Amino acid sequence: MSYLELKRKINSFPTVVWVSSITITILIAIPLIYMTIRAIGAGPETWDLVFRFRTMEIAGRTLALAITVPLLSLGISLPLAWLTTRTDLPFKRTWSVLTVLPLVIPSYIFAYVMIVALSPRGMLQQALASPFGIEQIPSIYGFFGATLSVTAVSYPYLLLPLQASLRGIDPSLEEASHSLGHGTFSTFKKVILPQLRPAIASGALLIALYSLRDFGAVSLMRYETFTFAIYNQYLTPFGGRMIAAALSMILLFIALGLMFAESATRSRAKFYVTAKGSSRKADLVALGRWRWPALAFCGSVVIIFLVLPMYVLGYWALRGISAGETVQVVWSSAVNSIQVSMITAVIVVLAALPIAILTSRFSGRLSQVVEKFTYIGFALPGIVISLSIVFFAVGTFMYQTLGLLIFGYLILFLPLAMGSIRNSLLQINPDIEEASRSLGRTANQTMRSVTIPLSKNGMISGAALVFLVTMKELQATLILSPRNFDTLATSIWHATSEAFFARAAVPALLLILLSSIPMMILLIFGHMRENYEKIGSSL
């Protein structure tokens, strides 16, 4: 790119986009600065300890999880996304909501429920014991249980962007493929799948990074990853912080490795069509007899990842109440959860938008570095991120305010919104923006009347993701929230940590139910908008 071209390109974005992108990028560096300070403070003995300890072993286990979970999630999400967007599957909207909901279940709750249900002497064995005489079932602990639990609470990171991309694909390409004699499967493989590549890569990256930083599931499943080791360091009062920072540094390098692996899968390919026909919805594939296996697939996913946990939670609630436990729902915590999650969803999407616009329109190295940079918060254990914010904010008027908590969420969840928005922007031909400019609209007007409306799908799914994960976030909420501030997630945690199962079950069920309402509204709203807002006609 020549200097003049670059200059022209820079000028094609409003200043506010540049300014806010740079500001946000700088703020995200906070955990890095903190880790560096702590790791330097650690001194040589700490580093000795870090290298003496089974670092390689833990690294191997961590990587194994970070590779298996995304693969398994892809196997679940790809069929689900296609079935719920492109076929005549019955009850599509219901499946869309139900299959995303496992995302709101805190991972330690899911893992605990899995142990109750599937441990060597758990509910399943009890059920099988009398009719079949099965004494013991294979152990769920370790790699298997950790993979299952982490997948359960993270596969929607892939499902949501896949659905958004599938909705955004121009149907004319498929029609061309059909007219050239390709069947449904062959068209999917040759036309649709390649277009989904950015969504798959970025979703899989999010899941891989989430596997790095999950604590609840891996600890209960007794699968020692870096994050598990880091938390255990915080349990040790002396010098633990320094070792934790040193370990976080190593974890960060693993995360960077995964990010560059994802970059390597990106090509210079374009994911938009150059000459758009009229944009309309693709024809739905008639499933015919395949409807039954399709329904069975959706049903099994929902049963394992949503119904089973809700069943165990319901069982706890009823058992406890009938044994005389007093269970009160603290409505203020539900209100707090919803309020803070909604504000966070809006703010995170607004913050992600400028960065997503810049990184999807510049393909240079700098833009890639900036984009990767925003993923840091998502790959590190919540306790490290939160303490880094404490380190910088304590003593200021912001400390222990709602604003700071939301800022913490922003660092943690920015890539969720960014990925979604980026994917939808990659499906827009930048020539449309060029055309708007050449027709006399300013950079601002183009942004408002072209770019932003066209990325609405991505913004909506990004907001949905951020909302759901904020609802269940625990670590940052405990450390950064104002005093006397309880959310559903913290109430569940208080109760489970002291084995008050009935008292944990009620807010956990409420968390799932309340999260599903905005999800339904978003999906229905998104559907309606799609129906009468023809993208092409707005130009």
Add this chain to the structure above:
Amino acid sequence: MAKIKKRTMMGSHAGQTLWAVTVVAMIIGLVTGAYIYVIHDSDSDTLVIYSGRSSELVDEIIKEFERTTGIKAELKYGSTSEIAGMLLEEGRHSPADVFYAQDPGGLGAVEHMLDTLPDDLLEKSPENFRSPQGRWVGISGRARVVVYNTDVLTEVDLPDSIWDFTGAEWRGRIGWAPTNPSFQTMVTAMRSIWGEEKTENWINGIRENDPIAYPRNTPVVRAVAEGEVDVGFVNHYYLFRFLAEEGEGFSARNYHPRGGGPGTTMMISGAGILETSENRENAQQFLKFLLSKQGQEYFAENTFEYPVNEGVETHDMLKPISDIQFPNVSIEEMNDLEGTLALLRRTGVIS
């Protein structure tokens, strides 16, 4: 042509200003909103308590304190280690007045940030249950026990001392939670009573029996009741939570090793006042309240803990203190968590 261009540029400029103003207004709105949200009813007399104990355990008694004294309390909950980590990061800027911790390890980690307590407050707790420097005071106790599965074992089958679980007959039958602070406190007691070598032998002996490591006490108790393991090394009071939820049919019970020794160590929850607190009088009142008859009865009746105030009776479901052979370990020796961690790392039990 030139005219048009000029207009667009002006339009562009105005548009950008509008954007910038919107963004700035939003940020200002957010910050002030957040500020007001917290500031509106705080005043300087409000007591700020950082609690490493779950709200399920202490919320009621704190509400009772507010009602009785008229002092308002603001709470920040977390696990004891998280709160200790937070206090260390906060340093002198910490807004906390009181740190109420689940175990002495957490208090020990921030002991240099705590103020010396007056004698009349310290004396309400037995000497072994408070900081040797007088910086924190024990509030309630939990006994180490062996929890066993009642379908396969009775108390008669269980050995006199926790040492005996190194025997080969216990292979594959033991559950423990080595990263749990209470477990580590028990190992500290072992080092003090048995000496370094015997403790290391115990750890290696248990390790040879392939124990299953759980992240916390609760999963150990559940695993014992379900027969995943036959015995577990835990604190006594989790069992009573399960009994309350699942009824008497729950197939696990506690055993206090009859020969005493480190297997019956008493764990202490305690509280201290931050040196930086500007609210010491109220903070002291809070500690006094927890140690009063009313406070101690609350712990005995509601959380199934052992009161530190000898005038208050323990819950009738618990084995009375007088029937348990508690080891005699001084609090100074119990403070050597660092040595315990070094031992546990050396033996590969924790990383």
